[in-house]
Amino acid sequence: MLSRRCVSFSTKISTVLACTQTTPLGDQFPRKQTFQMASNLAQRAEVAGMDPDTAYNDAVAMLHTSLRSGESLLKIRRDAEKVRMMRTFLRRLGLYDDPKGLDIIHISGTKGKGSTCAFCDSILRHHGYKTGMFSSPHMNETRERIRINGKPISKEMFAHYFWEVYTKLKQTKTRDALNMEGGMPAYFNFTVIMAFYVFIEEKVNVGIFEVGIGGEFDGTNFFLRPAVCGVASLGYDHLTILGETLDQIAWHKAGIFKTGCPAVTMEQEDFPPQPKYHVFSRSPTGSIFSRVWSLLSKVLWPYPTLSAWFFRLWGWFSRRHPMQVLLDRAVNKKCPLYLAPSISEDVLQRVKLGISGKKQYNNAALAIQICKIIRNRAESDFSCDVATKRMKVADIPRLDTSLEDLDPATVKGLETCYWPGRTEIIHHEGITYYLDGAHTGESIENCAHWFKEEAGRERSDLERKNGKVIRMLVFNVTKNRNPANLLGHLTSCEFDEATFTPNLMSTVHHANIMDHYDSALNKKELAEVPIENSKIWSAMVDREGSSHVFPCILQALSWVTQGREPLVKVADPTAMLPDIPLYCLEATHIQVLVTGSLLLVGPVLGILKPGFND
Numbered sequence: 001m002l003s004r005r006c007v008s009f010s011t012k013i014s015t016v017l018a019c020t021q022t023t024p025l026g027d028q029f030p031r032k033q034t035f036q037m038a039s040n041l042a043q044r045a046e047v048a049g050m051d052p053d054t055a056y057n058d059a060v061a062m063l064h065t066s067l068r069s070g071e072s073l074l075k076i077r078r079d080a081e082k083v084r085m086m087r088t089f090l091r092r093l094g095l096y097d098d099p100k101g102l103d104i105i106h107i108s109g110t111k112g113k114g115s116t117c118a119f120c121d122s123i124l125r126h127h128g129y130k131t132g133m134f135s136s137p138h139m140n141e142t143r144e145r146i147r148i149n150g151k152p153i154s155k156e157m158f159a160h161y162f163w164e165v166y167t168k169l170k171q172t173k174t175r176d177a178l179n180m181e182g183g184m185p186a187y188f189n190f191t192v193i194m195a196f197y198v199f200i201e202e203k204v205n206v207g208i209f210e211v212g213i214g215g216e217f218d219g220t221n222f223f224l225r226p227a228v229c230g231v232a233s234l235g236y237d238h239l240t241i242l243g244e245t246l247d248q249i250a251w252h253k254a255g256i257f258k259t260g261c262p263a264v265t266m267e268q269e270d271f272p273p274q275p276k277y278h279v280f281s282r283s284p285t286g287s288i289f290s291r292v293w294s295l296l297s298k299v300l301w302p303y304p305t306l307s308a309w310f311f312r313l314w315g316w317f318s319r320r321h322p323m324q325v326l327l328d329r330a331v332n333k334k335c336p337l338y339l340a341p342s343i344s345e346d347v348l349q350r351v352k353l354g355i356s357g358k359k360q361y362n363n364a365a366l367a368i369q370i371c372k373i374i375r376n377r378a379e380s381d382f383s384c385d386v387a388t389k390r391m392k393v394a395d396i397p398r399l400d401t402s403l404e405d406l407d408p409a410t411v412k413g414l415e416t417c418y419w420p421g422r423t424e425i426i427h428h429e430g431i432t433y434y435l436d437g438a439h440t441g442e443s444i445e446n447c448a449h450w451f452k453e454e455a456g457r458e459r460s461d462l463e464r465k466n467g468k469v470i471r472m473l474v475f476n477v478t479k480n481r482n483p484a485n486l487l488g489h490l491t492s493c494e495f496d497e498a499t500f501t502p503n504l505m506s507t508v509h510h511a512n513i514m515d516h517y518d519s520a521l522n523k524k525e526l527a528e529v530p531i532e533n534s535k536i537w538s539a540m541v542d543r544e545g546s547s548h549v550f551p552c553i554l555q556a557l558s559w560v561t562q563g564r565e566p567l568v569k570v571a572d573p574t575a576m577l578p579d580i581p582l583y584c585l586e587a588t589h590i591q592v593l594v595t596g597s598l599l600l601v602g603p604v605l606g607i608l609k610p611g612f613n614d
């Protein structure tokens with residue numbers, strides 16, 4: 001399979017990695033040098049029968065080096081051009097239209113889009129479809145982004161298709177280096193294109209695509225006629241890109257709607273505008289409000305407090321309900337829009353969802369209706385439901401989940417659905433790990449609710465048998481997120497001790513450094529963020545000494561589970577772990593919540609459940 005144009009520079013990459021391993025905090029990856037090395041080697045020999053690990057590592061290294069460099073050029077392109085550019089890349093691969101026989105499900109939303117995709121994937125698989133799923137970001141390995149029949153594609157398959165797509169695009173590259181349409185797609189766009197290509201080549205029946213950021217200008221928004229679009233729950237994330245009010249965010253998310261293609265959404269809350277309300281925020285809706293807004297912001301900017309209050313009030317009164325924005329966009333795009341309300345109590349009692357958490361019932365309802373559309377597609381006519389100007393939000397047709405929708409295959413799909421690292425519980429002798437990759441206000445709130453419910457039940461059972469249970473937190477956030485906003489939701493979880501660590505597996509040996517190139521590079525994230533988080537936490541819980549900072553995940557986990565966990569070993573035996581309080585050692589059971597970042601949860605999952613990807 002690997003007889004394609006393939007390169008081997010793993011040995012050289014390992015040499016480079018070896019240099020970085022000695023400086024744990026603030027490692028600098030020699031990006032420029034590796035990029036040159038990668039591009040030189042890419043034009044080299046054909047290597048047949050390569051070892052899959054080497055071939056895979058080479059492909060991932062290429063993604064992180066030569067293809068990442070395209071991103072800086074991308075920034076100078078106007079947003080709307082990105083989608084057109086994606087279509088050009090596909091044409092260069094010989095893909096001129098949406099392929100026949102591959103139904104596309106395209107899902108946007110702030111929270112729950114990954115879970116909805118996973119539910120769709122599982123339900124359809126249990127109905128006999130061959131499924132493909134593209135999601136981002138990945139936790140441990142890049143290949144997690146492309147799944148076939150619920151499993152990440154193998155390293156061998158990833159390497160094979162990577163070099164096939166890479167070579168075809170390279171051969172059609174034009175001389176105009178600044179013209180990105182003639183160049184190479186950057187990291188994210190490349191993985192999207194590759195997923196699409198893999199699904200076609202592997203003759204998948206349904207391709208499920210999770211939007212990266214927003215929707216309108218996202219790299220996944222190149223489909224001409226998706227079989228169905230879904231919008232999961234809306235909330236605040238990526239505000240600097242999408243805007244700071246929910247109607248601005250909704251506008252982007254609804255950008256995936258296509259003329260004549262059915263779209264389904266769930267009930268949406270209308271949160272108040274974010275407290276941090278920027279004077280110069282730009283409304284993408286292009287309304288008269290936004291023009292007056294922009295004029296006033298120019299007049300008022302010298303008076304920051306006055307203008308901040310003015311704009312906060314303005315934002316409050318001028319905002320539209322996110323559901324109204326979804327409807328308006330459906331009208332503009334002549335798209336039939338449906339509402340999938342959450343599952344009702346009687347139906348709910350029949351199913352124990354594979355992904356837990358109360359919000360998952362909303363995601364499941366959305367997935368059930370999306371799959372129903374796919375299954376009944378041949379005999380359905382959506383033209384009579386195309387949204388019209390006269391329609392009000394209350395008129396959006398409802399697709400209630402009834403008992404008849406829960407046929408055995410759908411129930412099996414919902415119950416066996418596995419979405420790694422999201423509200424996942426792993427039991428070990430004397431320890432229960434609660435893992436959740438939540439990293440926004442809404443999802444951390446959901447995580448705290450889930451943890452209190454699940455861990456509370458377990459603690460009551462254990463205490464009834466005279467057990468002594470303590471609770472530990474292992475936490476990190478990545479850059480650009482507000483740690484106080486996230487940690488605030490966790491203060492009610494009754495943690496006895498809290499630990500903070502960067503998303504670095506080990507200070508000695510950083511596995512998969514290439515797969516997590518960015519996080520390994522950022523000095524502030526590695527050294528300063530955990531200290532900052534620890535200070536915020538101490539101030540919030542007002543308990544001296546119950547907050548601890550570690551330089552890597554292995555040290556934090558070793559400290560938390562001292563003497564109990566054979567799987568967790570400090571990679572550097574010379575590392576001095578601080579003393580753990582006596583009452584922790586005396587406890588009969590520890591409950592550990594790991595949350596705040598997928599890049600923290602991923603490595604922990606990798607330790608506790610090796611091979612969870614296979």
Ligand SMILES: Nc1ncnc2c1ncn2[C@@H]1O[C@H](COP(=O)(O)OP(=O)(O)OP(=O)(O)O)[C@@H](O)[C@H]1O
Binds near residue numbers: 111357443
């Ligand atoms: N409707 C929801 N509201 C709030 N939190 C949710 C909802 N659905 C899922 N979550 C939580 O959000 C986190 C991420 O879930 P999921 O992967 O489904 O979402 P996502 O939209 O793909 O997010 P991201 O891509 O940012 O990780 C999980 O912790 C999950 O429990």
